[in-house]
Amino acid sequence: MPLLRRLTSLLGPSQAARELQWIKKHALQARLSVEDLVDRRMRDEPLQYILGTQPFGPLDIRVRAPVLIPRPETEHWTIKLSEAVSPTPAKPFRLLDIGTGTGCIPLLLCHLWPKGSVSACGVDVSDDALTLSRENAKAHGFERGPVDLELRNTFQAVRANILDPAFTTSVDPPYDVVTSNPPYIPFHEYLDLPRSVSRFEDPKALFGGPMDGLDFYPAIVKVLTQDGFMNRNGIVALEIGHQQGEDVHKILKQTGKFKEISIWNDPWGKQRTVFAKM
Amino acid sequence: MSTPEDIASLRILKETEPLREAWERYTKCNETLDDTRALLDDPDETMRSMASEEYNSVQEEVEELVTDTLPALLIPPSPTGNLGALIELKAGVGGAESCLFVVDLLRMYQRFLENSDYKYTMVSTNEIEQGGIRDALMEVSAPGAYDLLRWESGVHRVQRVPHTEASGRVHTSTVAVIVLPLVTEQEAQSQQLYRMEDVRIEVMRARGAGGQHVNKTESAVRLTHVPSGITVSMQDERSQHQNRRRAFQVLQARLMDQKVVRDMADKRAAKNNLVSGVDRSDKIRTYNYAQERVTDHRIGLSLMNLSSVLEGDGLGNFLTALQKNYRESLMEQMLQGN
Missing domain, CATH: 3.30.160.20 (Double Stranded RNA Binding Domain)
Structure with missing residues (x-):
C-alpha cells in the first residue's frame, strides 16, 4: 500500500500528508528509509520521537523516548510567562523547574529572557530526562561552564525528587521563579490515553496519582512555601490537567502565602496553568 | 552641531549626487561637442578624422545620457525597493493539469532565483495525490525581491497536451500567481x-x-x-x-x-500604466507548448523559447522588459505633471 494511504488510515488525509512531508524531509537528512519511519508511525510511535525533535517556541528541542514530549499548551504558557515577568541582568532571576523532562520550559525562558538575566535549575527523577535536558542545554548554548565570564543564561540539571524530604537541600534555594509541568493524569483517565502516549511516554511523567491526579501539587506547594525557599515577590507557574483548575487554585490559596493567584487558559480554551505571585 | 534640517538637506544632497554627476557629464559632453565641431572642417585631414571620431563617440554618450541615464535618475526611489517577497501560486482552471503547471511554474521561479543568487524558502506546498501541487507559498526575503517579481502577479495560462491526456488534445489551464511585499514585524x-x-x-x-x-x-x-x-x-x-x-x-x-x-491608486499611478492597470484576475501571460512560445499580454512581448523561460534564464527577459515598461510609464506620468 502507498505510504500516504497507510498514514491516512491512521491520521486522516490532511494530517497524513503533512506528517509524510516531515517524515520524508527527516529521512533525507538523516539518511533513513521513509518506509521504516512510516512503519514506526503505523505502530503508534509519536511523530516527535521518530523525527527526534519538537519545535518549542523558536527552539528545536531534542526528544527521545520515554522523556515526555513538549506540548503546544506548555509552549503557549511558557511564552506567556516570559512576557508576564521580565528579569534583567541587573536583577537576575534564579529559576527552578520541577520535573524538567527535555528541559523545554527553562531552556525556552533562557532563550526569551535577556542575556545574563536567568540561571535555571531543572530537576528530575529520571536519568533519561537528566541526560536529555543536558544535551538540549548544550545544543542551545545554555550549559553552565566552569567559569562564566560573559553575560549569558545558564541551565543545569540536578537529580532530585519533590516527594523526598531531602529535596530542599539538593536544590540550593532561594528561587525567584518556580515552574513545573508535574504528572497530573488521574488513574481513570490514564486507562483511556491514546497508545502513542501510554506506550511510549514515561508513566512517571504522566500519572498524577490514583484518585484525582493531584498528588504532586501539595508536595510542590509545601516545598516552595517553606521559609527562605522563595525570594520576595516569588512567582509560581504550574501546568494543570483540564479539570484541575479549582483544586490547584485551592491548594495554593489555603497556604495564605500568595498575593495573587490566577488561572490561564490554553489556546483551546481549557484551564491549563495556575500562575501565582507571593 | 548639525540641525535636523541640515541632516535632511545633506540627505537630499547625497541622494541627488548621481543626478548631479550625470548632469555635469552632460554639460561637459556638450562643451566637447562645441569644441570639436570647429575642427570638423579643419584643413588637415588627420585632424579632421580625429575630430569626427571624437564627435561621434561623444554624441553617442549624450544620447545615452538623455534617453536612459537622466530619465532613470528622475524617477523617485521605489517605496517598496527594500522589501522581500512572498510568492503564492494557486491552481486555477484545469484541475489536475493546472496542479501540474503549478509544479512547472514553481520550478521556473526556483531556477531563476537560484541563477540570480536569491535565497528562497518554501513556506508551504499542498500536494495532491495524483502528483502536482494545488497551492504553494515561497519566501524570498532578500531586499528588492518584491520590486523584481511584483509584475508576476496575475493569471498565467498554459496551452499544451497534458501528460494525462491520451487523445492528444490541447488543454488550456491557468495558475494564479500573487506576489506580496514581505514586511518585517517592526515595519x-x-x-x-x-x-x-x-x-x-x-x-x-x-x-x-x-x-x-x-x-x-x-x-x-x-x-x-x-x-x-x-x-x-x-x-x-x-x-x-x-x-x-x-x-x-x-x-x-x-x-x-x-x-x-x-x-x-491614490497617486493615480494606474492611469497610464499598462502593468499596474491589470487586474489580478486578468491573464497576463500565455505558455504555449506546441509553438514553444511565451507571450506577455501586457507588453505584447513574445519569446519563442519556452524551455528557456521555464528553465529560468528566459524569465529574466520578461522581468527586465516589464521593469522598463513600468519606469517608462512612471516617466510619462511625471511629464504629464501627475
Whole structure:
C-alpha cells in the first residue's frame, strides 16, 4: 500500500500528508528509509520521537523516548510567562523547574529572557530526562561552564525528587521563579490515553496519582512555601490537567502565602496553568 | 552641531549626487561637442578624422545620457525597493493539469532565483495525490525581491497536451500567481498596518483533554483580520508558534499589498500604466507548448523559447522588459505633471 494511504488510515488525509512531508524531509537528512519511519508511525510511535525533535517556541528541542514530549499548551504558557515577568541582568532571576523532562520550559525562558538575566535549575527523577535536558542545554548554548565570564543564561540539571524530604537541600534555594509541568493524569483517565502516549511516554511523567491526579501539587506547594525557599515577590507557574483548575487554585490559596493567584487558559480554551505571585 | 534640517538637506544632497554627476557629464559632453565641431572642417585631414571620431563617440554618450541615464535618475526611489517577497501560486482552471503547471511554474521561479543568487524558502506546498501541487507559498526575503517579481502577479495560462491526456488534445489551464511585499514585524508596526486587537487568532480542531493527555501534533492556526476580512490559515509547520509566526507574516504581506495598491491608486499611478492597470484576475501571460512560445499580454512581448523561460534564464527577459515598461510609464506620468 502507498505510504500516504497507510498514514491516512491512521491520521486522516490532511494530517497524513503533512506528517509524510516531515517524515520524508527527516529521512533525507538523516539518511533513513521513509518506509521504516512510516512503519514506526503505523505502530503508534509519536511523530516527535521518530523525527527526534519538537519545535518549542523558536527552539528545536531534542526528544527521545520515554522523556515526555513538549506540548503546544506548555509552549503557549511558557511564552506567556516570559512576557508576564521580565528579569534583567541587573536583577537576575534564579529559576527552578520541577520535573524538567527535555528541559523545554527553562531552556525556552533562557532563550526569551535577556542575556545574563536567568540561571535555571531543572530537576528530575529520571536519568533519561537528566541526560536529555543536558544535551538540549548544550545544543542551545545554555550549559553552565566552569567559569562564566560573559553575560549569558545558564541551565543545569540536578537529580532530585519533590516527594523526598531531602529535596530542599539538593536544590540550593532561594528561587525567584518556580515552574513545573508535574504528572497530573488521574488513574481513570490514564486507562483511556491514546497508545502513542501510554506506550511510549514515561508513566512517571504522566500519572498524577490514583484518585484525582493531584498528588504532586501539595508536595510542590509545601516545598516552595517553606521559609527562605522563595525570594520576595516569588512567582509560581504550574501546568494543570483540564479539570484541575479549582483544586490547584485551592491548594495554593489555603497556604495564605500568595498575593495573587490566577488561572490561564490554553489556546483551546481549557484551564491549563495556575500562575501565582507571593 | 548639525540641525535636523541640515541632516535632511545633506540627505537630499547625497541622494541627488548621481543626478548631479550625470548632469555635469552632460554639460561637459556638450562643451566637447562645441569644441570639436570647429575642427570638423579643419584643413588637415588627420585632424579632421580625429575630430569626427571624437564627435561621434561623444554624441553617442549624450544620447545615452538623455534617453536612459537622466530619465532613470528622475524617477523617485521605489517605496517598496527594500522589501522581500512572498510568492503564492494557486491552481486555477484545469484541475489536475493546472496542479501540474503549478509544479512547472514553481520550478521556473526556483531556477531563476537560484541563477540570480536569491535565497528562497518554501513556506508551504499542498500536494495532491495524483502528483502536482494545488497551492504553494515561497519566501524570498532578500531586499528588492518584491520590486523584481511584483509584475508576476496575475493569471498565467498554459496551452499544451497534458501528460494525462491520451487523445492528444490541447488543454488550456491557468495558475494564479500573487506576489506580496514581505514586511518585517517592526515595519508592519511602524506602518500601522493593523492593530493587534483587530486580529482574531484561532487554533484549529479540538484537542480533547489536551496537555499531557495528547501528543498528536495539532499546530494549525488561523488568523482573521476583522476590518479587512482577510483570513490566513497556516499548518505546514510543526508547532503552533511557527505556524502563528508564518500566518502573521502572510497577513502582514497581504495588508502591505493592499496598502501598496491603495497608494498607487491614490497617486493615480494606474492611469497610464499598462502593468499596474491589470487586474489580478486578468491573464497576463500565455505558455504555449506546441509553438514553444511565451507571450506577455501586457507588453505584447513574445519569446519563442519556452524551455528557456521555464528553465529560468528566459524569465529574466520578461522581468527586465516589464521593469522598463513600468519606469517608462512612471516617466510619462511625471511629464504629464501627475
